[in-house]
Amino acid sequence: MFLPVFTSGICVFDFEGFDSYEGKARDDEIIDGLFNLPEVVKEKNVIDAQGGRSLSTVHLYKTHIIPELLNFKQSPLGVWILHKIVESAVLLGLDKSRDVRKLKYYRTWANRMYKNCDAVAHRHAVAGSTIPHLVAIYYLEVPEDSAQLIFIDDNNYEIMRGGRYHEYAAHQQFVVPPKAGRLVCHDARALHATSVHESHLPRTCLIIEVGFPPLQ
Ligand SMILES: [Fe+2]
Numbered sequence: 001m002f003l004p005v006f007t008s009g010i011c012v013f014d015f016e017g018f019d020s021y022e023g024k025a026r027d028d029e030i031i032d033g034l035f036n037l038p039e040v041v042k043e044k045n046v047i048d049a050q051g052g053r054s055l056s057t058v059h060l061y062k063t064h065i066i067p068e069l070l071n072f073k074q075s076p077l078g079v080w081i082l083h084k085i086v087e088s089a090v091l092l093g094l095d096k097s098r099d100v101r102k103l104k105y106y107r108t109w110a111n112r113m114y115k116n117c118d119a120v121a122h123r124h125a126v127a128g129s130t131i132p133h134l135v136a137i138y139y140l141e142v143p144e145d146s147a148q149l150i151f152i153d154d155n156n157y158e159i160m161r162g163g164r165y166h167e168y169a170a171h172q173q174f175v176v177p178p179k180a181g182r183l184v185c186h187d188a189r190a191l192h193a194t195s196v197h198e199s200h201l202p203r204t205c206l207i208i209e210v211g212f213p214p215l216q
Contacts, residue, residue, distance in 0.1 A: 011186075012183070024077070057110045117147070119194040137206070153174070
């Protein structure tokens with residue numbers, strides 16, 4: 001579903017079989033394995049994650065490619081995500097200038113957020129960036145009182161990083177409640193943050209940055 005958000009929009013989809021698709025247990029094991037890697041456990045929070053602990057595999061994006069690890073080309077989850085990314089690219093109008101069927105992964109990683117953590121407002125691309133064009137967030141674990149995803153009305157595309165969500169007025173915020181099995185696709189230049197994660201249980205998501213070649 002396309003939702004207008006300020007001057008742009010986002011796409012939100014829910015994977016019906018999120019909890020029971022074939023291969024789910026294996027996928028969970030692989031993701032948990034990533035968060036147990038010493039090079040992930042030892043790594044400090046990424047700069048965007050404040051207030052509480054978070055784990056991320058973003059620094060391993062060249063060697064630990066999520067769509068390969070989770071066999072996106074064949075798994076029901078991966079096929080669904082890829083399909084929805086292409087659908088989102090069309091809904092966001094990227095197909096007018098790009099060949100959205102020739103999707104290329106840029107960085108892909110997993111994030112796990114713990115109590116009291118929030119994500120500072122950020123973009124994945126700024127004015128002049130060539131890639132990525134679209135960012136997909138897939139939520140794996142979303143306990144009650146999880147951090148909400150918040151898009152922020154700020155069209156200064158020069159800045160990669162903004163403030164924490166509470167520094168923006170309520171009318172500048174568009175809240176998207178995450179839930180397990182939900183995929184949110186947005187223009188890579190859309191500024192977004194999260195509220196504070198208030199659960200004792202972790203909140204886990206995959207982040208998939210993609211680009212598309214220009215139309216021939
Ligand atoms: Fe983000």
